[in-house]
Amino acid sequence: MVVHHLPNPPPRSRYHAVADAIADAGFPAYRYRQLLHAVFHRAVLDFASMHELPIRLRDLLTARFGPRITAVEPLATQRSPRATKTLLAAPRGGRIESVLLSYPAGWSSLCLSSQVGCGLGCTFCATGTMGLRRNLDADEITDQVLLAGARPDSVAFMGMGEPLANPHTLTAIDLLVDPAYFGFSPRRITVSTVGFLPGMRRLLDRHPGVVPTVSVHSPYPDQRRELIPLEDRYPLAECLDVLDEHAAHSNRRVYLAYLLIDGVNDSTAHADALARQILGYRRPDLLVLSVIPFNPAPGLPADYSTPSAEATTAFLRRVRSRGIRAVRRNQFGADIDAACGQLAARRPGFVGVEEILRADGDPRRRRGDAASSG
Numbered sequence: 001m002v003v004h005h006l007p008n009p010p011p012r013s014r015y016h017a018v019a020d021a022i023a024d025a026g027f028p029a030y031r032y033r034q035l036l037h038a039v040f041h042r043a044v045l046d047f048a049s050m051h052e053l054p055i056r057l058r059d060l061l062t063a064r065f066g067p068r069i070t071a072v073e074p075l076a077t078q079r080s081p082r083a084t085k086t087l088l089a090a091p092r093g094g095r096i097e098s099v100l101l102s103y104p105a106g107w108s109s110l111c112l113s114s115q116v117g118c119g120l121g122c123t124f125c126a127t128g129t130m131g132l133r134r135n136l137d138a139d140e141i142t143d144q145v146l147l148a149g150a151r152p153d154s155v156a157f158m159g160m161g162e163p164l165a166n167p168h169t170l171t172a173i174d175l176l177v178d179p180a181y182f183g184f185s186p187r188r189i190t191v192s193t194v195g196f197l198p199g200m201r202r203l204l205d206r207h208p209g210v211v212p213t214v215s216v217h218s219p220y221p222d223q224r225r226e227l228i229p230l231e232d233r234y235p236l237a238e239c240l241d242v243l244d245e246h247a248a249h250s251n252r253r254v255y256l257a258y259l260l261i262d263g264v265n266d267s268t269a270h271a272d273a274l275a276r277q278i279l280g281y282r283r284p285d286l287l288v289l290s291v292i293p294f295n296p297a298p299g300l301p302a303d304y305s306t307p308s309a310e311a312t313t314a315f316l317r318r319v320r321s322r323g324i325r326a327v328r329r330n331q332f333g334a335d336i337d338a339a340c341g342q343l344a345a346r347r348p349g350f351v352g353v354e355e356i357l358r359a360d361g362d363p364r365r366r367r368g369d370a371a372s373s374g
Protein backbone atom coordinates (compact mmCIF):
# COMPACT_ATOMS: atom_id res chain seq x y z
CA MET A 1 0.00 0.00 0.00
CA VAL A 2 1.23 3.50 -0.81
CA VAL A 3 1.59 5.63 2.29
CA HIS A 4 -0.20 8.98 2.30
CA HIS A 5 -0.45 11.80 4.84
CA LEU A 6 2.77 10.83 6.56
CA PRO A 7 6.02 12.68 7.22
CA ASN A 8 7.71 11.58 4.00
CA PRO A 9 9.46 8.33 4.87
CA PRO A 10 12.20 7.97 2.23
CA PRO A 11 11.39 5.27 -0.37
CA ARG A 12 13.00 1.90 0.39
CA SER A 13 13.94 3.01 3.90
CA ARG A 14 13.03 1.08 7.03
CA TYR A 15 10.85 4.02 8.07
CA HIS A 16 8.90 3.63 4.86
CA ALA A 17 8.49 -0.10 5.44
CA VAL A 18 7.32 0.56 9.01
CA ALA A 19 4.82 3.19 7.84
CA ASP A 20 3.58 0.79 5.18
CA ALA A 21 3.22 -2.03 7.70
CA ILE A 22 1.16 0.21 10.00
CA ALA A 23 -1.11 1.27 7.14
CA ASP A 24 -1.42 -2.25 5.73
CA ALA A 25 -2.55 -3.55 9.11
CA GLY A 26 -5.35 -0.98 9.08
CA PHE A 27 -4.03 1.36 11.76
CA PRO A 28 -4.62 5.08 11.28
CA ALA A 29 -1.79 7.32 10.03
CA TYR A 30 -1.39 9.02 13.40
CA ARG A 31 0.07 5.78 14.79
CA TYR A 32 3.14 6.31 12.62
CA ARG A 33 3.46 9.85 13.92
CA GLN A 34 3.24 8.47 17.47
CA LEU A 35 6.00 6.02 16.64
CA LEU A 36 8.20 8.83 15.33
CA HIS A 37 7.51 10.84 18.48
CA ALA A 38 8.59 7.87 20.61
CA VAL A 39 11.81 7.43 18.63
CA PHE A 40 12.86 11.05 18.14
CA HIS A 41 11.47 12.78 21.22
CA ARG A 42 11.56 10.05 23.85
CA ALA A 43 14.55 8.09 22.49
CA VAL A 44 12.59 4.83 22.67
CA LEU A 45 13.94 2.36 20.14
CA ASP A 46 12.24 -0.88 21.29
CA PHE A 47 8.83 -1.38 19.72
CA ALA A 48 7.68 -3.14 22.89
CA SER A 49 8.35 0.01 24.95
CA MET A 50 6.37 2.34 22.69
CA HIS A 51 3.47 2.47 25.08
CA GLU A 52 1.57 5.01 23.03
CA LEU A 53 0.99 2.25 20.44
CA PRO A 54 -1.58 -0.55 20.90
CA ILE A 55 -0.07 -3.85 21.98
CA ARG A 56 -1.25 -5.53 18.78
CA LEU A 57 0.71 -3.01 16.72
CA ARG A 58 3.82 -3.30 18.90
CA ASP A 59 3.69 -7.07 18.51
CA LEU A 60 3.17 -6.80 14.78
CA LEU A 61 6.15 -4.46 14.34
CA THR A 62 8.36 -6.65 16.53
CA ALA A 63 7.40 -9.77 14.54
CA ARG A 64 8.04 -8.01 11.25
CA PHE A 65 11.16 -5.93 11.98
CA GLY A 66 12.74 -7.39 15.12
CA PRO A 67 12.77 -5.82 18.57
CA ARG A 68 13.99 -2.32 17.60
CA ILE A 69 13.44 0.36 15.01
CA THR A 70 17.20 0.32 14.43
CA ALA A 71 18.65 -2.34 12.17
CA VAL A 72 22.29 -1.71 13.10
CA GLU A 73 23.42 -3.53 16.26
CA PRO A 74 25.89 -2.02 18.72
CA LEU A 75 28.53 -4.63 19.61
CA ALA A 76 30.95 -2.87 21.92
CA THR A 77 32.17 0.52 23.04
CA GLN A 78 35.54 1.92 23.94
CA ARG A 79 35.97 5.16 25.88
CA SER A 80 38.60 7.78 26.40
CA PRO A 81 38.03 11.05 28.28
CA ARG A 82 36.48 12.89 25.33
CA ALA A 83 35.71 10.17 22.79
CA THR A 84 33.44 7.15 22.81
CA LYS A 85 33.92 4.77 19.93
CA THR A 86 31.14 2.29 19.14
CA LEU A 87 31.61 -0.83 17.07
CA LEU A 88 28.42 -1.70 15.21
CA ALA A 89 27.29 -4.64 13.11
CA ALA A 90 25.54 -3.55 9.93
CA PRO A 91 22.56 -5.81 9.11
CA ARG A 92 23.55 -6.38 5.50
CA GLY A 93 27.04 -7.38 6.57
CA GLY A 94 30.21 -5.78 7.84
CA ARG A 95 31.23 -3.83 10.88
CA ILE A 96 31.50 -0.09 11.18
CA GLU A 97 32.47 2.43 13.84
CA SER A 98 31.03 5.72 15.03
CA VAL A 99 32.76 8.11 17.41
CA LEU A 100 31.03 10.50 19.81
CA LEU A 101 33.27 13.44 20.68
CA SER A 102 32.61 15.66 23.72
CA TYR A 103 34.17 19.07 23.46
CA PRO A 104 35.34 21.05 26.50
CA ALA A 105 32.90 23.85 25.61
CA GLY A 106 30.07 21.42 26.38
CA TRP A 107 28.85 20.34 22.97
CA SER A 108 29.11 16.99 21.26
CA SER A 109 29.60 15.74 17.73
CA LEU A 110 29.08 12.29 16.27
CA CYS A 111 31.45 11.06 13.59
CA LEU A 112 29.43 8.84 11.21
CA SER A 113 30.56 6.05 8.91
CA SER A 114 29.10 5.94 5.41
CA GLN A 115 30.69 2.80 3.95
CA VAL A 116 32.00 -0.56 5.14
CA GLY A 117 35.65 0.09 4.33
CA CYS A 118 36.58 2.42 1.51
CA GLY A 119 37.89 1.86 -1.99
CA LEU A 120 39.80 5.10 -2.46
CA GLY A 121 43.03 3.93 -0.88
CA CYS A 122 44.34 7.15 0.69
CA THR A 123 47.75 6.20 2.02
CA PHE A 124 47.35 7.89 5.43
CA CYS A 125 44.02 6.24 6.33
CA ALA A 126 43.38 2.96 8.15
CA THR A 127 39.92 2.62 6.55
CA GLY A 128 41.57 2.78 3.13
CA THR A 129 43.57 -0.36 3.94
CA MET A 130 40.30 -2.34 4.13
CA GLY A 131 39.12 -1.85 0.56
CA LEU A 132 35.45 -1.18 -0.13
CA ARG A 133 32.97 -3.80 1.06
CA ARG A 134 29.84 -1.85 0.31
CA ASN A 135 27.92 1.36 0.79
CA LEU A 136 25.80 1.69 3.90
CA ASP A 137 22.15 2.45 3.23
CA ALA A 138 20.43 5.50 4.71
CA ASP A 139 19.05 3.50 7.67
CA GLU A 140 22.47 2.10 8.53
CA ILE A 141 23.94 5.61 8.45
CA THR A 142 21.25 7.30 10.52
CA ASP A 143 20.94 4.40 13.00
CA GLN A 144 24.39 5.41 14.22
CA VAL A 145 22.83 8.64 15.51
CA LEU A 146 20.02 6.82 17.33
CA LEU A 147 22.55 4.47 18.93
CA ALA A 148 24.99 7.18 20.05
CA GLY A 149 23.65 7.08 23.62
CA ALA A 150 22.65 10.73 23.70
CA ARG A 151 21.59 13.02 20.90
CA PRO A 152 24.71 14.75 19.60
CA ASP A 153 24.65 18.49 18.93
CA SER A 154 26.10 17.93 15.49
CA VAL A 155 27.08 15.13 13.14
CA ALA A 156 30.06 14.83 10.82
CA PHE A 157 30.54 12.41 7.93
CA MET A 158 34.13 11.84 8.92
CA GLY A 159 34.03 8.18 9.92
CA MET A 160 34.69 5.19 7.71
CA GLY A 161 34.23 5.68 3.98
CA GLU A 162 34.00 8.44 1.41
CA PRO A 163 30.47 9.75 2.01
CA LEU A 164 30.06 11.36 -1.39
CA ALA A 165 30.91 8.12 -3.21
CA ASN A 166 27.76 6.66 -1.61
CA PRO A 167 24.46 7.87 -3.10
CA HIS A 168 22.63 6.85 0.10
CA THR A 169 24.45 9.61 1.99
CA LEU A 170 22.11 12.15 0.43
CA THR A 171 19.06 10.17 1.55
CA ALA A 172 20.55 9.93 5.03
CA ILE A 173 20.98 13.71 5.07
CA ASP A 174 17.35 14.08 3.94
CA LEU A 175 16.39 12.21 7.12
CA LEU A 176 18.87 14.06 9.33
CA VAL A 177 17.48 17.49 8.39
CA ASP A 178 13.79 16.51 8.25
CA PRO A 179 12.01 17.97 11.31
CA ALA A 180 9.74 14.90 11.45
CA TYR A 181 12.82 12.69 11.89
CA PHE A 182 16.19 13.88 13.27
CA GLY A 183 15.62 17.61 12.78
CA PHE A 184 19.25 18.75 12.62
CA SER A 185 19.99 22.17 11.23
CA PRO A 186 22.04 21.67 8.05
CA ARG A 187 24.69 23.89 9.66
CA ARG A 188 25.17 21.11 12.23
CA ILE A 189 26.03 18.58 9.52
CA THR A 190 29.57 18.42 8.17
CA VAL A 191 30.37 16.32 5.12
CA SER A 192 34.05 15.61 4.65
CA THR A 193 35.29 14.45 1.24
CA VAL A 194 38.66 13.82 -0.34
CA GLY A 195 37.20 15.44 -3.45
CA PHE A 196 34.58 13.12 -4.95
CA LEU A 197 33.49 15.84 -7.33
CA PRO A 198 30.19 14.51 -8.79
CA GLY A 199 28.94 13.72 -5.27
CA MET A 200 30.07 17.13 -4.07
CA ARG A 201 28.07 18.85 -6.77
CA ARG A 202 25.00 16.77 -5.93
CA LEU A 203 25.40 17.49 -2.21
CA LEU A 204 25.73 21.25 -2.62
CA ASP A 205 22.77 21.27 -4.98
CA ARG A 206 20.44 19.26 -2.73
CA HIS A 207 21.67 20.39 0.69
CA PRO A 208 23.39 23.75 0.21
CA GLY A 209 23.24 24.47 3.94
CA VAL A 210 25.48 21.61 5.09
CA VAL A 211 29.12 22.35 5.85
CA PRO A 212 31.48 20.85 3.26
CA THR A 213 35.09 19.99 4.07
CA VAL A 214 37.53 19.04 1.31
CA SER A 215 40.80 17.27 2.13
CA VAL A 216 43.76 19.07 0.59
CA HIS A 217 46.82 17.51 2.30
CA SER A 218 49.26 18.90 -0.26
CA PRO A 219 49.32 21.94 -2.56
CA TYR A 220 51.38 19.94 -5.09
CA PRO A 221 49.29 17.68 -7.39
CA ASP A 222 52.04 15.05 -7.73
CA GLN A 223 52.38 14.68 -3.98
CA ARG A 224 48.64 14.87 -3.41
CA ARG A 225 48.19 12.03 -5.91
CA GLU A 226 50.45 9.87 -3.72
CA LEU A 227 48.42 10.69 -0.62
CA ILE A 228 44.97 10.71 -2.26
CA PRO A 229 44.87 8.62 -5.48
CA LEU A 230 41.49 10.19 -6.36
CA GLU A 231 43.47 13.28 -7.40
CA ASP A 232 43.93 11.51 -10.75
CA ARG A 233 40.19 11.40 -11.41
CA TYR A 234 39.06 14.60 -9.73
CA PRO A 235 41.92 17.08 -9.35
CA LEU A 236 41.86 19.24 -6.26
CA ALA A 237 41.84 22.39 -8.36
CA GLU A 238 38.43 21.44 -9.83
CA CYS A 239 37.03 20.62 -6.38
CA LEU A 240 38.22 23.92 -4.97
CA ASP A 241 36.65 25.78 -7.90
CA VAL A 242 33.29 24.24 -6.96
CA LEU A 243 33.85 24.93 -3.27
CA ASP A 244 34.86 28.54 -3.86
CA GLU A 245 31.83 29.06 -6.09
CA HIS A 246 29.62 27.67 -3.34
CA ALA A 247 31.26 29.88 -0.69
CA ALA A 248 30.92 32.98 -2.85
CA HIS A 249 27.30 32.20 -3.67
CA SER A 250 26.21 31.24 -0.15
CA ASN A 251 28.50 33.67 1.70
CA ARG A 252 29.21 30.85 4.13
CA ARG A 253 32.42 29.34 5.37
CA VAL A 254 33.68 26.10 3.93
CA TYR A 255 36.61 24.07 5.22
CA LEU A 256 39.82 22.73 3.77
CA ALA A 257 41.32 19.89 5.79
CA TYR A 258 45.10 19.61 5.84
CA LEU A 259 46.57 16.48 7.40
CA LEU A 260 50.04 17.38 8.59
CA ILE A 261 52.57 14.53 8.29
CA ASP A 262 56.01 14.99 9.79
CA GLY A 263 58.63 15.67 7.13
CA VAL A 264 56.17 14.95 4.31
CA ASN A 265 53.96 18.00 3.83
CA ASP A 266 54.76 20.30 6.76
CA SER A 267 57.53 22.44 5.25
CA THR A 268 57.56 26.19 4.92
CA ALA A 269 57.39 25.72 1.14
CA HIS A 270 54.19 23.67 1.55
CA ALA A 271 52.67 26.35 3.78
CA ASP A 272 53.53 29.11 1.32
CA ALA A 273 52.29 27.19 -1.75
CA LEU A 274 49.08 26.30 0.07
CA ALA A 275 48.53 29.94 1.06
CA ARG A 276 49.11 31.07 -2.53
CA GLN A 277 46.64 28.51 -3.78
CA ILE A 278 43.92 29.59 -1.33
CA LEU A 279 44.51 33.30 -1.93
CA GLY A 280 43.95 32.69 -5.65
CA TYR A 281 40.24 32.04 -5.07
CA ARG A 282 37.44 34.58 -5.04
CA ARG A 283 36.58 34.25 -1.37
CA PRO A 284 39.69 33.15 0.53
CA ASP A 285 38.15 34.75 3.61
CA LEU A 286 35.52 31.99 3.56
CA LEU A 287 37.96 29.11 2.96
CA VAL A 288 39.02 28.03 6.44
CA LEU A 289 42.03 25.75 6.71
CA SER A 290 41.64 23.02 9.34
CA VAL A 291 45.05 21.55 10.23
CA ILE A 292 45.07 18.01 11.65
CA PRO A 293 48.25 16.32 12.91
CA PHE A 294 48.60 12.81 11.43
CA ASN A 295 47.52 9.89 13.62
CA PRO A 296 49.39 6.62 13.28
CA ALA A 297 47.45 3.36 12.84
CA PRO A 298 48.33 -0.23 11.95
CA GLY A 299 48.87 -0.83 8.26
CA LEU A 300 49.91 2.74 7.42
CA PRO A 301 53.35 3.56 5.99
CA ALA A 302 56.07 3.38 8.63
CA ASP A 303 57.59 6.63 7.44
CA TYR A 304 54.43 8.61 8.23
CA SER A 305 54.57 10.09 11.71
CA THR A 306 52.92 12.74 13.83
CA PRO A 307 54.52 16.18 13.63
CA SER A 308 55.60 17.76 16.91
CA ALA A 309 53.32 20.32 18.52
CA GLU A 310 55.93 22.95 17.64
CA ALA A 311 55.95 21.95 13.96
CA THR A 312 52.14 22.10 13.86
CA THR A 313 52.15 25.54 15.47
CA ALA A 314 54.86 26.74 13.09
CA PHE A 315 52.83 25.57 10.06
CA LEU A 316 49.73 27.31 11.37
CA ARG A 317 51.67 30.52 12.03
CA ARG A 318 53.17 30.46 8.57
CA VAL A 319 49.87 30.12 6.71
CA ARG A 320 48.22 32.68 8.99
CA SER A 321 51.06 35.11 8.34
CA ARG A 322 50.15 34.82 4.64
CA GLY A 323 46.58 35.88 5.39
CA ILE A 324 44.89 32.45 5.61
CA ARG A 325 42.26 31.66 8.22
CA ALA A 326 43.57 28.52 9.84
CA VAL A 327 42.58 26.49 12.88
CA ARG A 328 44.02 23.41 14.52
CA ARG A 329 41.36 20.73 14.64
CA ASN A 330 40.74 19.42 18.13
CA GLN A 331 41.59 15.76 18.13
CA PHE A 332 40.26 13.40 20.73
CA GLY A 333 40.41 9.67 20.97
CA ALA A 334 43.78 8.96 19.31
CA ASP A 335 44.55 6.71 22.30
CA ILE A 336 41.63 4.44 21.35
CA ASP A 337 42.22 4.72 17.58
CA ALA A 338 39.14 6.91 17.27
CA ALA A 339 40.79 9.96 15.71
CA CYS A 340 40.93 10.98 12.05
CA GLY A 341 42.25 8.27 9.76
CA GLN A 342 42.30 5.58 12.44
CA LEU A 343 38.93 3.87 12.04
CA ALA A 344 39.17 0.32 10.76
CA ALA A 345 36.77 -1.61 13.04
CA ARG A 346 39.53 -4.00 13.89
CA ARG A 347 41.26 -3.08 17.12
CA PRO A 348 40.84 -5.54 19.95
CA GLY A 349 40.69 -2.77 22.60
CA PHE A 350 36.89 -2.70 22.62
CA VAL A 351 35.44 -3.89 25.88
CA GLY A 352 34.00 -7.30 25.12
CA VAL A 353 34.91 -7.35 21.46
CA GLU A 354 37.17 -10.38 21.71
CA GLU A 355 34.26 -12.36 23.13
CA ILE A 356 31.97 -11.13 20.37
CA LEU A 357 34.34 -12.13 17.63
CA ARG A 358 34.97 -15.49 19.25
CA ALA A 359 31.25 -16.10 19.60
CA ASP A 360 30.81 -15.21 15.93
CA GLY A 361 33.50 -17.72 14.98
CA ASP A 362 34.80 -14.74 13.05
CA PRO A 363 37.81 -15.69 10.94
CA ARG A 364 38.94 -12.08 11.08
CA ARG A 365 39.92 -12.52 14.67
CA ARG A 366 42.38 -15.21 13.70
CA ARG A 367 43.94 -12.79 11.25
CA GLY A 368 43.77 -9.98 13.81
CA ASP A 369 41.64 -7.98 11.42
CA ALA A 370 38.08 -7.60 12.52
CA ALA A 371 37.22 -5.42 9.56
CA SER A 372 38.39 -7.41 6.66
CA SER A 373 35.40 -9.54 5.96
CA GLY A 374 31.87 -8.57 5.99
Ligand code: SF4
Binds near residue numbers: 118121122129194
Ligand atom coordinates in the same frame (compact mmCIF):
# COMPACT_ATOMS: atom_id res chain seq x y z
S1 SF4 B 1 40.51 9.21 3.87
FE1 SF4 B 1 38.36 8.87 3.41
S2 SF4 B 1 38.34 8.54 1.19
FE2 SF4 B 1 40.47 8.25 1.83
S3 SF4 B 1 40.64 6.03 2.23
FE3 SF4 B 1 40.09 7.02 4.17
S4 SF4 B 1 37.87 6.85 4.29
FE4 SF4 B 1 38.47 6.52 2.14
